[in-house]
Amino acid sequence: MKFIILLPLLLAQMEPPSDTLAPDSLVMPMIRPATNVVVSDVANDEGNQLEITWALSPDDELIDAYLLLRMGEKDTVYQDIDFLAPGITSYTDNNNSIDPYIGHLETQIKDLGRQLRRAEKRAEQTIADSLRGEIAATDSELAEIRNMRLENRVAYKYKVAAILGEQRVESEESNFAKASGQWFDITAINVLVAMVTFFSLILIFIYRARQGKQLFLRKIAGLEEIDNAVGRATEMGRPILYVPGTSSISDIATIASLTILQGVAKKAAQYDTPIIVPNMDPIVYSVTREIVKEAFSDVGRPDAFNPDSVFFITQNQFAFVSAVNGIMLREKPATNFFLGMFYAESLLLAETGNIAGSIQIAGTDASAQLPFFITACDHTIIGEELYAASAYISREPDLIGPIKAQDWGKAIIAFLLVVLAVLAGLGIAFVDKILIT
């Protein structure tokens, strides 16, 4: 294999340059070809890609362009692939430009077929004939273009031609190479290592928590307050408002919020306190509805669930805000919960709640919105505390374990950052690549 790669290289060096020039190049200076054309499969890709590199022609400054040529193992002639500007020494050959065109031709054939059937139905002979001709032409064009695709598991070789005016000087042929897709992305190895380490930490701590080892959780005021808040609402006889963020279900902060909603809804169900849950995302709406409903049946009072308490408003950010603000000012809830992902609406909600005189508990990991919540709410759950909520409330060992693992994870990252920073400061080059994907 190595020999094949080196062969053209050796040949290129041995051969005296520029014997093959056209005789009519009186006006144009004579040019020499590019050398050392090497083909290899692109690593860590999905296949159908080859990387071609070459050394510039010594006359690179003179020439107009390079022309890249390709030939498959079963073909007999070279195909033109692309014209490239002087100074370029590598090219990734793939089907990116061909595939959309193939798609275009395919839909065109379908369209023509439809027209043809219509014409046949109406017995319009001349139109049908011309359509048939068009279809045949497009078909053959499609076949031709399909032929130009770069296939996996077929060996290809390349040539690079230097072009100046009419002159065209071809390089030596390259080695043969086959394109293939890979089954593991080697550049993601650091992600894999980090993932495995962190996941093992989590599993170890869950195991230890299950063994009965007591794990310490520091006091989080905002989470402590959640229980009291429901009680206060019951005393005052006013409802609770719970906004599960304004993002979609794929946002992990939304899911964290939903786990808290479960606890809050259950408490509310026990004390018979009305709970209002407005939603901005339809999927989140269907989940919150289910959660609140289940909470009521969990405490044995499924009939007490008011289907009107959980509802979808709109996906428009500020329309949602004005609707929720209206609810706050009309219903005057005793407690407002704003937990999950929030954007520019955070202060609009929190300040209105403040005007309405509600006790407010907010929590988000959107750091830009934290200052707004902190100034306008009574308690703010910051960043990761939001995720700790379900463990904090339930005290289940399975849930507390991972929190310990997170602390270890943070410690490892902090340690790595310091060590790598020092190493980088000492001028060790590879360290800044360790963390990059």
Place this chain on the structure above:
Amino acid sequence: MKFWERLGSIDRRIIYLVLAVLVIVPLIATVKLPSKVRAMPRTKDIFDHVEAIDPNGQRKAMILSVDFDPQVEPELKPQMEAMVRHAFARDIPLIVLAMASIQGTDIGNEIVLRLAREHNKVYGKDYVLLGWKPGLVAVVLGLGNFIEQVFPTDYFGNRLSELPMMQDITNYNDVGLVGNFTGSSSYGYWVIYGYNEFGVPVAAGVTSVSVADLYPYLGSKQLIGMLAGMKGAAEYERLVKDRYYPNIDIELLGPNAFKVTVDEQTYDADDDDVTNLAHRFKLNEANLRQILEKENRFEKALPLLEFLDATPYTRQLIVEDIGKRFLEVKIEKQELPVDRAEMLMLADFYSVSASIIDTILRVEVQGLLKEVLGAKLQIQTADVTDLVIEEKVSEIMDKEFSIIFHQTPLLDTIADTLILEPSSEEKARQNLEQALKEVIRVSYPEAEISDSLAREVLSTELNDILKVKSKGRKRETEVSVERDIFLRGTQALPALSAALIVIIVFVIIGNVSFFVTRRRKK
């Protein structure tokens, strides 16, 4: 005692009222702005990056991704307009698309189409609108491979491969900058999948609320720079205007003679700008640096435009070192007598839109016609009022505006103006005829007076009058192009400052009250 306590609990409605008044007043009353605005570094970074794009080299194009809803338009639209103007002024090929918000398509298209008209840009050659495509990650990654793969057709349904501009723009390798305007965090996709995967430079324009979110990306240089809300827009507008949009005055001297006055341009630059400066004015960078270091001043007469070489106009460029690593670049005021073709080229060079030229000339021509009609033809104002003349003139000019430029006799135009007013028709005819005969008898005593000859002669005569008149003419209407019209963000800047000052003042009041009452309690 009570006073201090009360200061600590001012009703929020009073705060709202004060804020509202202080924000609205500077918006209504035009506040005179400082002549020089120094841009904050994050804004300047983007500007410098765009300055360094070579519209003819590699990485020449600019992609603007319009990812905001109309709700945040007041902050983000001026930002985008300023960047589009910058691209158009530098002839950078512009690609506009929407990704995170479908409503961005309409907003983006409106801005670009309007500004393209102003800059005489051609669709498909100078800019391309791609429309909206869902899929965020897939879009950003796809554009890196092959733009046509993601957008086989443009917004209007043309195949991308058939647009001349897209012939040599394939993927991010040909893109010098991606500008993302967003009210959410869609710049994250451009950074993670555009910059990290393909290395295409990304800049973001965001609302002031989310500015703090961008600093991690700015710190790691994954974002070239940032436009921060209205303030960022204002700064970028100033930067673009100071360099590319000097105030211009176009004066009509005669049918094919104009005087173009280009106001003095000054702007502050810093050390990094020397490269841009050299590039823009085709100077030798090393040489420029050397001179600046030695003499703190560089002065050169630059040929204004290559096409004007028949009349070798120059403009004086002065670069001065004003200390603290700052340079002052100054291009001196020029007054150029030019013909119509040259005027149009100059206007194009300084990005004066056709519609602005139109307005200027309309006012100028109207003034001239009115003078001529009033003075030479002795029309009674009672019969033909100013208003009537104005109406007719604009009506005619709508139809036959080109007449004015092509030295075609003005006579028909003028005559029509008068004759079309029925009550004064007779009088107008008489006056006109009298004037004709009078003029011709004086100029050509022996000539046989035929109608056609009379007309021809009178037209020449009128042209002369136009020329003479304009020399000592006192201009009645202000028609110079005060091109502050597009500084939308800048106009809002005093209001923004007022709002911040209100906040600061109230916070101080609150704290003073807090301290006083606490001390008294002790």
Place this chain on the structure above:
Amino acid sequence: MLKRRIPLMLTLVLGIAMMIQFFIPHRYSQVIYDTSIEWYRIAYSFAFILGLSSFITHHWRKIRHKKEGWHYSPVALGAMIVMTVVGLIGLTPGMNWLPVNWQGQQVSVFTYLFRNFYNNMMVPLGATMFSVLAFYIASAAYRSFRAKSLISILLLSAAFVVMLSIIFYNVLPLGDIGEWVLSVPNMAAKRGIFLGASLAGIATSLKIILGIERGYLGGTK
């Protein structure tokens, strides 16, 4: 029991499958990824029907029971119906019923109404809500920015520096200090929060995939 077990099994299998998928660049793996995204989009459209029915029933009940503020509900329902009708008809390509002249173009009256409602009602209403933010920032800052302790004094002075540097960037030499506050201490705190939240997010994801965290499914049993 089965009602709960099947979703949990699906979560486990698909969660692990997508984790593995991340490391495989091969075409088959990419196809699986693309398909899953398509599925998400389709599921999303169906959820929207649920949302819509919630919206309608919610407001319908309000009107029927004459609850507090019920008179807003007919407006909401009416607006929804009108926008849906004019939008569906007006935005159909090639639609030209009842043409009117709008901005020099002949467009269907439905298109005209849709654009008009959108540009002249939706947009200003949204912008109004957003601009209320300025007022709220002022009142919230006045109420809670009190220099009660050393930390709050530090916070307050940082806020002042940043605000003053924005107003007087040209005049005072505060500009660079403001920039420093934003790009050094602000960023350090932000990254701390970000790292913590990301790790917590990953841990939560794993808990969900393994079925340890079930709160989002509702109920505890």
